[in-house]
Amino acid sequence: MGNVISLNNITKTFGDNKVLDQFSLSIRKNEFLTLLGPSGCGKTTTLRIIGGFETPDEGQVIFEEEEITNVEPNKRQINTVFQKYALFPHLNVFDNIAFGLKIKQVPKDEMKERVAEVLRLVNLSGYETREIDSLSGGQQQRIAIARALVNEPKVLLLDEPLGALDLKLRQAMQLELKNIQQKVGITFIYVTHDQEEALTMSDTIVVMNEGKIQQIGSPIDIYNEPKNAFVAKFIGESNIVAGQMIKDYVVKFLDVQFPCVDKGFSNMEPVEVVIRPEDVELVEPSKGLLNGIVTSTVFKGVHYEMLVDIKDVSWIVQSTKSWEPGTKVGIFIEPDNIHVMKKGGGNEKI
Numbered sequence: 001m002g003n004v005i006s007l008n009n010i011t012k013t014f015g016d017n018k019v020l021d022q023f024s025l026s027i028r029k030n031e032f033l034t035l036l037g038p039s040g041c042g043k044t045t046t047l048r049i050i051g052g053f054e055t056p057d058e059g060q061v062i063f064e065e066e067e068i069t070n071v072e073p074n075k076r077q078i079n080t081v082f083q084k085y086a087l088f089p090h091l092n093v094f095d096n097i098a099f100g101l102k103i104k105q106v107p108k109d110e111m112k113e114r115v116a117e118v119l120r121l122v123n124l125s126g127y128e129t130r131e132i133d134s135l136s137g138g139q140q141q142r143i144a145i146a147r148a149l150v151n152e153p154k155v156l157l158l159d160e161p162l163g164a165l166d167l168k169l170r171q172a173m174q175l176e177l178k179n180i181q182q183k184v185g186i187t188f189i190y191v192t193h194d195q196e197e198a199l200t201m202s203d204t205i206v207v208m209n210e211g212k213i214q215q216i217g218s219p220i221d222i223y224n225e226p227k228n229a230f231v232a233k234f235i236g237e238s239n240i241v242a243g244q245m246i247k248d249y250v251v252k253f254l255d256v257q258f259p260c261v262d263k264g265f266s267n268m269e270p271v272e273v274v275i276r277p278e279d280v281e282l283v284e285p286s287k288g289l290l291n292g293i294v295t296s297t298v299f300k301g302v303h304y305e306m307l308v309d310i311k312d313v314s315w316i317v318q319s320t321k322s323w324e325p326g327t328k329v330g331i332f333i334e335p336d337n338i339h340v341m342k343k344g345g346g347n348e349k350i
Helices: 043-051 093-103 108-121 137-149 167-184 195-201 219-224 229-234
Strands: 003-014 017-028 032-036 058-063 078-081 155-159 187-192 204-209 212-217 239-247 250-253 256-259 269-275 281-283 290-299 304-310 313-319 328-332 339-342
Touching: 003 043, 003 187, 017 043, 017 058, 017 187, 017 212, 032 043, 032 195, 043 078, 043 155, 043 187, 078 137, 093 108, 093 137, 108 137, 108 167, 137 155, 137 167, 167 187, 167 195, 187 195, 195 219, 204 219, 204 229, 212 219, 212 229, 229 239, 229 269, 229 339, 239 313, 250 269, 281 313, 304 328
Parallel strands: 032 187, 032 204, 078 155, 155 187
Antiparallel strands: 003 017, 003 058, 204 212, 239 250, 239 269, 250 256, 269 339, 281 328, 290 304, 290 328, 304 313
């Protein structure tokens, strides 16, 4: 599968703030790619540069081997769905969706057919004459997607389009968006700061911070194999401690040696060790390689979340079994649940 978009050494500065710094990224055809990161990391600026709403200070935007860095937005085969939808309140559903087709002077019969097709796609067949103000937030979001898709773009940009929806509707729309992307078979580039959204929908996640890429990978890779402490902390809860790679498959942290599945480090190399809260098993003190004391226990619905003090380090532990505060416990961790990272892992460029 080839690339549909390549960003080559993009730099963008607003005043004294360098938002993107020599940013390079290749995006494959027909994939659902998410730009994920905290506010101000440069993800929306990246999306706007792809869409043509911002021009980089340096670098190139390549679309299917053609440079489009200075091409106007309406001349790119790229459409955008914004968080606020930007629907026309004085037009009904049909006229909102058909707006771009009318500008292109598409014949009326073809226009009706294409509008009906995208309404079927977003499960709103029969809504052609409905007024925009009569629709729910989720329905308006689907109309905004239909309006973007009716022009048959090769790439759809989505700038936090679920941000205005309540939790249950947002979760339902995550699955709906993924289904739509698979049906139309085009590239979706999605911007969010919500880790759950990214993990739920994406084929590929690009984790960003301070205008640089921290890691690129599948949701499973990003969660299970974070490249550095920033990624580990940003994607879910993590326990991160300083350690030392004694040799291949043996790591030492908190003065105890643990078997692990990592290799390729230098002997005695300083490292950082990541252990997810759900991968820590609390056992009787005699059965643990480490011992600690439970300092708090909170019921979270599907599990209990506990804080356990281990040698002056407070660990987060998630378990379906509750341990009372003040209880002395042992800590057991399977080798494949210990992830070893290079200390201060660098940025990634692809």
